[in-house]
Every structure is written in structure tokens, then in C-alpha cells.
Amino acid sequence: GDSVTQMEGPVTLSEEAFLTINCTYTATGYPSLFWYVQYPGEGLQLLLKATKADDKGSNKGFEATYRKETTSFHLEKGSVQVSDSAVYFCALRSGNTGGFKTIFGAGTRLFVKA
Amino acid sequence: SQTIHQWPATLVQPVGSPLSLECTVEGTSNPNLYWYRQAAGRGLQLLFYSVGIGQISSEVPQNLSASRPQDRQFILSSKKLLLSDSGFYLCAWSSGANVLTFGAGSRLTVL
Numbered sequence: 001g002d003s004v005t006q007m008e009g010p011v012t013l014s015e016e017a018f019l020t021i022n023c024t025y026t027a028t029g030y031p032s033l034f035w036y037v038q039y040p041g042e043g044l045q046l047l048l049k050a051t052k053a054d055d056k057g058s059n060k061g062f063e064a065t066y067r068k069e070t071t072s073f074h075l076e077k078g079s080v081q082v083s084d085s086a087v088y089f090c091a092l093r094s095g096n097t098g099g100f101k102t103i104f105g106a107g108t109r110l111f112v113k114a
Numbered sequence: 115s116q117t118i119h120q121w122p123a124t125l126v127q128p129v130g131s132p133l134s135l136e137c138t139v140e141g142t143s144n145p146n147l148y149w150y151r152q153a154a155g156r157g158l159q160l161l162f163y164s165v166g167i168g169q170i171s172s173e174v175p176q177n178l179s180a181s182r183p184q185d186r187q188f189i190l191s192s193k194k195l196l197l198s199d200s201g202f203y204l205c206a207w208s209s210g211a212n213v214l215t216f217g218a219g220s221r222l223t224v225l
Contacts, residue, residue, distance in 0.1 A: 032212050043216035093212050106157035
């Protein structure tokens with residue numbers, strides 16, 4: 001079945017450092033790919049998405065490119081801030097189940113130090 | 115604009131007691147509705163989803179159940195809670211845009 005694998009955390013960075021969180025997926029067909037972010041004590045919110053190969057999603061300085069050849073959707077940010085400390089989830093949504101289910105990775109916790 | 119409400123925010127219940135978590139969506143019609151569980155240090159597990167009133171699909175066999183008595187209302191229930199039911203429960207909705215919008219979550223502790 002469909003699955004998402006993302007790097008284990010926690011990831012600890014200093015402010016203004018470069019961030020990469022790796023995400024790979026397994027899916028049949030052509031899934032849509034997402035990054036969601038969860039701030040402490042809150043629900044998840046969409047950070048960015050890409051719906052087809054070579055699309056780049058971007059938001060708030062974060063970027064991720066849909067790479068079909070490597071089945072990857074790595075999250076990057078050039079300069080992180082303390083306010084970026086959160087848990088980041090990679091996710092996919094495929095049409096195999098009528099497009100009704102979103103499959104999430106285990107999440108990667110990011111700590112950014114001042 | 116669309117909003118999603120989920121309550122209660124925090125719940126502490128003894129083993130064997132019943133559970134009812136409620137979720138409502140405003141500002142949209144016929145949404146797809148979902149219940150996810152996030153156990154401590156783990157990712158999100160899809161428990162139930164619904165594409166219409168009275169239509170419930172279960173992803174994980176367990177002692178939980180879900181109901182959708184109205185178009186924009188989704189309820190998660192249990193007759194007898196287990197210790198392993200502790201976790202952070204998230205309700206979400208989506209339309210054709212494929213994006214999930216989550217509620218603030220309900221933290222359940224079973225003692």
C-alpha cells in the first residue's frame with residue numbers, strides 16, 4: 001500500500017541555519033504530496049503542496065520539489081528561525097481510494113536555537 | 115470562511131469509561147470528514163473517514179466507533195476506554211481541493 005517515510009528527528013539547528021527534512025514515498029499512480037506543520041499543542045496546518053511531477057511547492061520560505069524519479073519530496077529552508085520550531089509531516093494523497101485518504105509520515109520534530 | 119471546531123480540548127478518563135469527542139465544520143457543505151489519532155512520539159493514524167451522512171469507513175479495527183448524524187458533524191465514540199486509547203485526536207475535513215484542514219485536537223488521557 002501507499003506509504004511515506006521521513007527522516008527521524010529531532011533535528012536541532014541554530015537560527016539562520018539551512019534546513020533539509022527528507023521525505024520519500026511509495027504509491028501507485030500519481031499522488032499529490034504535502035507538507036503539514038504542527039506547532040506545540042495545536043492541530044496540523046498545511047505548509048505547502050505539489051500535485052504533479054516537477055512541481056515546486058513553497059510557503060513562508062519553505063520549498064519542496066515533487067521528484068517522481070526518486071519518489072521524494074524533501075523540505076528545505078535557507079535560513080530557519082526560532083519560530084519554525086515545530087513538527088513537520090510529509091504526506092501523500094492518491095487516487096487509489098477515490099482520493100479520500102491522506103497518508104502521513106511519522107513526523108520530524110525541529111528545534112531551532114537562538 | 116470555513117471553520118472547524120473540536121471539543122473537548124482535554125479529557126482525562128478512567129479505563130472502562132465511555133468516550134465522546136465531537137467535531138463540527140462550518141461554512142461548507144458535504145465535506146469529507148476524518149478522525150486521526152496521534153500517539154506520543156508517533157505519526158498520524160487514520161481511524162475513520164466519512165464522505166456523507168451515515169457513511170463511515172473504518173481504517174483500524176479497535177474499540178472506537180464514529181458516527182456522522184448530520185452533514186457537518188462527526189463524532190468519535192467508545193463504550194469502554196482502554197489505556198492504549200490515550201493520545202491526541204484530530205478531526206479534519208476536506209473538499210475536492212485535496213487539502214486537509216484540521217481542528218485544534220483533543221488530548222485524551224486514559225488512567
